[in-house]
Amino acid sequence: MxxxxxxxxxxxxxxxxxxxxxxxxxxxxxxxxxxxxxxxxxxxxxxxLPIEPVIDLAGVWRFRLDPRDEGVALGWAASRTDTAEWRDIDVPGMWETQGIPASQDGAAWYRRDVLIPASAGGLDLRLNLRRVDDAATVFWNGEEAGATRAIHESTIFTIPAARVRTAEANMLAVRVTDFGGPGGFDGGPVTLVPVTPWSSTRIDIADMPxxxxxxxxxxxxxxxxxxxxxxxxxxxxxxxxxxxxxxxxxxxxxxxxxxxxxxxxxxxxxxxxxxxxxxxxxxxxxxxxxxxxxxxxxxxxxxxTQPVRHLDPEASPFGLNSGALFHLTLASHETEGEARLAMHEATGAPWGRNDLWWGEIETARGEWDWRECDSVVSRYADHDIRLLGILSYFSAWSGGRAPATAAMREEWLEYVRRTVARYGPVIAPDLITWEKGRRGGGFGRVRAWEVWNEPNLAEFWEPEPNVEDYAELLRVTHEAIEQIDPGLTVVGCVTSGVPLHFIRGVLDAGGAGWMDVLSVHPYQGESPVDWREAVPHGQLRLLREELERRGQRAMPIWITEEGWPTTGAVDCATQAEYLVKMHVTVLASGLVDRIFWFNLNDWGAPDDNAGGHFGLCEMDHTPKPSYAAYNNLIARLHDFDQIEDHSDAAAGLHRYVFHRPVGIDHGAERVTVVWSESGEIEVSVPPGARVVNVVGSPVEPAVFGHPAAVRTETAGRMPIYLIEEIAP
Known part of the structure; x- marks a missing residue:
């Protein structure tokens, strides 16, 4: 060295x-x-050699709809094609926003010439289309170079050096198929990168605590x-x-x-x-x-990061989907698993959520392997994170089918009884040898149990969702858990979105008596500031009204998944913005008692469309701004006991006042979260108040005259916090 x-x-x-x-x-x-x-x-x-590191392909391309999907047969991928009847279009961008009728789904073609400098001759090229809605087939100089079938697949393609021309233009053609809604290039910059011998050079930061x-x-x-x-x-x-x-x-x-x-x-x-x-x-x-x-x-x-010490962690509204430890090998719990939970703990969120896979615990009928599950539960306890355990999914011998028959439910109940008895009660009924939590001074306990995950989707309830089958599974699971410890919390429904038809079916079957909490996953594509009637507030309000009509006014609603991926129009700063606005507006609505953000980490590389990009951090734990925004949100608002909504919807001004009594790590405070959806607005800052931005960094407001004078700060799209200490 x-x-x-x-x-x-x-x-x-x-x-x-x-x-x-x-x-x-x-x-x-x-x-x-x-x-x-x-x-x-x-x-x-x-x-x-002086090689251009990135060739930017953003700009004007040629475009044509292909309603009969005959472009390949007509030679539209060829190097030389008459494009007189084609039109110009901007890339990236969606075609519906550029004068194409929204009803035009199906196939469409994009073409452009690409000049490759002579210095890149003899090198492969790495083409990155970022995010294509929905599927894409790539042609380079008339030959297919790769394809995707769905929006979540990788759009990175390699163009072999033998097919690259430097003496004349190359033709890049992309056939995009839109299955519904907007179509086109929905991500970041479209680029070509020459693959040099030094492309794999890694520079990094190290030795950071x-x-x-x-x-x-x-x-x-x-x-x-x-x-x-x-x-x-x-x-x-x-x-x-x-x-x-x-x-x-x-x-x-x-x-x-x-x-x-x-x-x-x-x-x-x-x-x-x-x-x-x-x-x-x-x-x-x-x-x-x-x-x-x-x-x-x-x-x-x-x-x-800011330290957070809760007065009553059990009552906190802040939770995080973070560990996903059953998605790891047992050996990697000590490394990757610990890294994830340490990152979670540093946010200050006292609740976590992790699935506990039946098929990994009961590896064959009657054969139980608790090593992985013991590791999961004890590690959450080690990091002082209260675990919402997800009872899921199918058995190791069912072929991926949900437990929808009486015989399969009996087998499911054996898994439920053993798992809940092992981790749920305050006093363990049997001798349990798995490791004690380092900080808790005792066994890690799971006091809240979610019954399945998104049973309204075929992806999780195979072969197809059935509300009656899920309601029966919820009934027998609740009975089994109540027999073990009636003080445990059973969380039911756990739906993707807020599908009132599915939830009503569970309630019609008697589901209100079989769960202590109703949970939903109200994902949305738009900004959370559509806050009066749109998703999620409008749907959550309808759900609360449905419960009240059925005499269930006191039943808590938890959001156990919600988040925005950093793809398309949502960049990293916008994700941080949306995170704060969603939490503040939903908590102020009084409709929801607890929110679990999804997710701590991405499971796709930053420049690759494949994998989820919902994380507060990238795959390797590099924090996005949303990580700091989440920590700041919790540091500023934990232990609040009252919220006042002083918003002016007509003016686009959002102002929410959170009152916090004296806590372990703070005195009595009044914290105002404010932003504007109608351009920048000057807001007054009370004398002596501190101002921090969305990620928690201090902001110095404008001062007129002397320190006791009225100070102002500009409120724009990004939330800011005004923090006033309240004298005893």
Whole structure:
């Protein structure tokens, strides 16, 4: 490993919400030295060609609808096709927003010329269409290069070097099939990237405490590492930019030339010392360049988290779908599982939700393996997270069919009785040998049990959903749990969306007597500010009215899944915005008692459409702004005992006042969450009040005259918090 000697002091560059910032960059000691860049034959190590790292394909394409799906037969994928009857269209974008009637579903074609620079000759190309609604077939110079069948599949394709022309334009054609609703390119930039020998270079941040989350009050220091796949080393420049959520860089430095070690040795050339930073989210962009070539660029992030100590964690409305530990191997519970639950714990959400798979616990009839389930329950207890256990799904021998017959329900009940008896009661009925929680001083307990997950979808209730079958499963499950411990909470319905027809069927069968809580998953595509009648508020209001008509006014409603993926029109900042608005408006409505955000982590790479992107973090735990926004939401609003809605819907102003009594980690406070849907509005800030943005970073309001004068802050689309301490 090579290191560099030296110490660089960076000038002060205060951000608007934080003053007195200073940072230094440390170059590690012990290197052969720093040399000036060499050129020509004298330059040691790998010689880089000046290749454009990314070819942006956004812009105007040619477009034509294909209602008979005959474009392939007519040669529309060919390099030379008469496009006189075609029209221009912008990519990315949906065709319904560009003058095409909304009723035009089915096939449509996109075409454009692509010029590839000579420097990329002989290289494969990586084409990324991001998100296509709904399916796509890609043609390059008339030959098919790949296809997808559904909106959630990967839209990354490799174009072999042998099919790439550099002396003339290449023809890229994409046949898009829309199965309903909007159609077209619904994601981020459409790009081509030459696949170079150094494309797999990895630059990263390392040695940061807490896996990209730093508790408030600690120093935000980290090292930069470089993993070079090439057998030769080389000199390069390294640029590091750190930018908080407000977009004003607080650190921007370039260092070099730095010697990058050849494979397999990695290089740790740089230490970045930022000192103590206020709570919030911070993006880190690292760029490695050699001569005119961008060798690698990496975007990372970290958060400075706020501690949360609840007066009554059991009563908290905040929960998070986080562990998904049954989706991991047992061996990875110690690594990936622990990382997930540590990230969950740092948000301050005291509730978690995890499925406990029947088919993994009873591996064959009468053969029980509790190792994985013991690990799941004990690890949640280790992190002081109260677990909502999901009793699910089919048995190991049913062929994926839900327990919809009397015989299958009897087998299901054996799983229910054994699982709930093992983890549910306050005093374990048998000798249980699995590990005690490190902090709880006793066995981890599961006091709330969800009966199945989304039984109204064929994906989870095969071969097809049946409300009568689910209602009967709920009845017998409730009876079994009540016999074990009548103090346990049974959560029923657990529907995708708020399908009143399905829920009414459960209630008509007597379901109100077989559950203590009714849960729903009111996912929505639009902004949560459609808050009077639209999803989810309108549907939740209808559900509450349905329960009241049936004499169930006191039955709690829990949202056990809700979230927005960072795809299409929802970028990372918008996800943070929506998270806060959804929680605030739903809690203020009084319709719901508890909300479990979905999900902690993505299960798809950031630049790949495949997999879910609902996470507060990326797959590798890199936090999105929503992670800091969630931590700030809980830190600011936990322990509230009263909410006042002072919104002005006509003016588009949303203002919600949360009253908090004296808590463990705060005095009595009045916290106002405010935003505007009608442009920027100046709001007054009470004297002495603190203002923080959506991710928890302090904001200094405008001051007129002297500190006792009226201060104002601009409220826009993104929520802000006004925090007033209440004198005893």
């Amino acid at each position: 090579s290191t560099l000697r030296g110490l660089f002091g960076l000038g002060r560059r205060p951000m608007r919400t934080w003053t007195g910032l200073s940072a230094v960059v440390l170059l590690a000691s012990g290197c052969a030295g720093i040399r000036a860049p060499l050129t020509g034959a004298e330059s040691p190590g790998h010689r880089f 807490g896996l990209y989350r730093i508790p408030a009050g600690q120093h935000c220091d980290f090292n930069i590492t470089v993993d070079n796949p090439l057998p030769q080393g080389y000199f390069a420049d390294l640029r590091v930019v750190v930018t908080p959520f407000d977009g004003v860089p607080l650190h921007d430095s370039t260092h070099g030339p730095i010697w990058i070690n050849p494979h397999p040795d990695y290089t740790k050339p740089l230490g970045v010392l930022l000192g103590e930073l206020p709570p919030g989210w911070y993006g880190v962009e690292i760029t490695l360049t050699s001569g005119q070539t961008t060798v690698a660029r990496r975007e990372r992030a970290f958060t400075v």
